[in-house]
Amino acid sequence: MMEGNNPPRVLGLEIAIRYVSRQLFPDPVSGHQIMNDIADSTNNDVPALLRKAPSSVEFKKLRKRLLRQAREAISDFGMVPEGASETSRPKWLVCLSGGKDSYTLLAVLIELKWRGVLPVDLVACNLDQAQPGFPPEILPKFFEDNGIEHIIVREDTYSIVTDKIPEHRTYCSLCSRLRRGILYRVAREQGCEAIVLGHHRDDILETFFMNLFHGGRLASMPPKLINDEGDLLVLRPLAYAAERDIQKFSDGMEFPIIPCNLCGSQDGLQREEVKRMLQAWERETPGRLGVMARALGHxxxxxxxxxxxxxxxxxxxxxxxxxxxxxxxxxxxxxxxxxxxxxxxxx
Structure with missing residues (x-):
C-alpha cells in the first residue's frame, strides 16, 4: 500500500493507487433487477457511474442487451471459476485505455457486480504509456468522481517503441507486447486472477480476417485464454457485443473519451482496411457481422x-x-x- 503521499516505485513503474470503500458497491437486493432504478439519481444504493445512465426506453434496451451479452460470454466461456461467491471472489484487473470500449466494459462489469450476478472484485487500471498529448488527468478524475477502485501506472513505452520501430512502420505490435507485459506484472502484484480487456465482436472479426488475409491461418481473439506463463487469464466479456452498440452506450453515458490517435495517424493500417471492408458488408447486408461472429463458434x-x-x-x-x-x-x-x-x- 502507499505510505504518506508518495506513490511507491515498483520495478521502475510509477504507481498511484486509490482504494475506495466497498460501501459504494453494496450487496444487491431484489429491487436491483429493475432496469429503471439505475437512472434514479436519488437512489444512493446505485454505484455513482450508473446513476448517469439515460432514462430513455431505447437506452434501457441497449443497456440490457449489453448486460445480457456480457453475462452470456462470461457463462459460455467459464470466466468466473466454479464456487466463486460473495465470500470467495476472484479479482480482475479491468484495463482502461480511455476509449469507448473499455469505459463500456467497466460500466457493464460494475452493473453486473452490483446486481449480484458477478462475484468478482474489480480493480480498474490505466497504463499511461507517455504518448505525446496524452491527458493524464482525465482517467484519475473519472475514477475518483465515480468512486471506482483503481490503479494508475505510468511507463514510457512510447519512447521505446519509436526508438525501435522505423517511422514508416506501425507501432501496434511492439506497443501491444510491452503493454501486455506491464499489465501482467501489475495483475500479479495486485493478486488478480485475470486481466480484462474491452475487445468486442467486431474486433474479433477484424482479427480473424487479418489472420486469414495476412497471416495464413484461421485464428482470432479468444474470449478467454491463459498467458504463456500459465498464471493469468485474459478475458474479453464483450466478445458478443457489437461495436455500434458500444458506441451508442458510450455516447449516452458521455464518457470522457481520450482520442485513439496519440501515436500519430499511421494511415493505411491493414486493420483499418479490414474494418472498412466489414462495415461495408454490414451496410450492404445488415446482420452479416452477427452471422459471421456466430460462425466462429460453429x-x-x-x-x-x-x-x-x-x-x-x-x-x-x-x-x-x-x-x-x-x-x-x-x-x-x-x-x-x-x-x-x-x-x-x-x-
Whole structure:
C-alpha cells in the first residue's frame, strides 16, 4: 500500500493507487433487477457511474442487451471459476485505455457486480504509456468522481517503441507486447486472477480476417485464454457485443473519451482496411457481422484442411461409420442458401 503521499516505485513503474470503500458497491437486493432504478439519481444504493445512465426506453434496451451479452460470454466461456461467491471472489484487473470500449466494459462489469450476478472484485487500471498529448488527468478524475477502485501506472513505452520501430512502420505490435507485459506484472502484484480487456465482436472479426488475409491461418481473439506463463487469464466479456452498440452506450453515458490517435495517424493500417471492408458488408447486408461472429463458434474440422485437427489419413469407408459426416456433406452451404433465397425473391 502507499505510505504518506508518495506513490511507491515498483520495478521502475510509477504507481498511484486509490482504494475506495466497498460501501459504494453494496450487496444487491431484489429491487436491483429493475432496469429503471439505475437512472434514479436519488437512489444512493446505485454505484455513482450508473446513476448517469439515460432514462430513455431505447437506452434501457441497449443497456440490457449489453448486460445480457456480457453475462452470456462470461457463462459460455467459464470466466468466473466454479464456487466463486460473495465470500470467495476472484479479482480482475479491468484495463482502461480511455476509449469507448473499455469505459463500456467497466460500466457493464460494475452493473453486473452490483446486481449480484458477478462475484468478482474489480480493480480498474490505466497504463499511461507517455504518448505525446496524452491527458493524464482525465482517467484519475473519472475514477475518483465515480468512486471506482483503481490503479494508475505510468511507463514510457512510447519512447521505446519509436526508438525501435522505423517511422514508416506501425507501432501496434511492439506497443501491444510491452503493454501486455506491464499489465501482467501489475495483475500479479495486485493478486488478480485475470486481466480484462474491452475487445468486442467486431474486433474479433477484424482479427480473424487479418489472420486469414495476412497471416495464413484461421485464428482470432479468444474470449478467454491463459498467458504463456500459465498464471493469468485474459478475458474479453464483450466478445458478443457489437461495436455500434458500444458506441451508442458510450455516447449516452458521455464518457470522457481520450482520442485513439496519440501515436500519430499511421494511415493505411491493414486493420483499418479490414474494418472498412466489414462495415461495408454490414451496410450492404445488415446482420452479416452477427452471422459471421456466430460462425466462429460453429467450426467443422472435418470440412477444413487442418490435418492436426482431423484425422484425414485414417478416414476410410466403413459401414455405419461416418453417417454424421455424410449428412453434413449433403447440407447446402450458407452461400447457396442465400443465393437461392435471392433468386426466388426476384421471381
Amino acid at each position: 467450426t467443422r474440422p472435418s470440412h477444413l484442411l487442418d490435418r492436426k485437427l482431423y484425422d484425414f489419413v485414417n478416414l476410410r469407408p466403413q459401414e455405419g461409420v461416418g453417417e454424421e459426416n455424410s449428412r453434413e456433406a449433403e447440407e447446402p452451404c450458407g452461400a447457396t442458401l442465400a443465393m437461392t433465397a435471392k433468386l426466388f425473391a426476384a421471381e
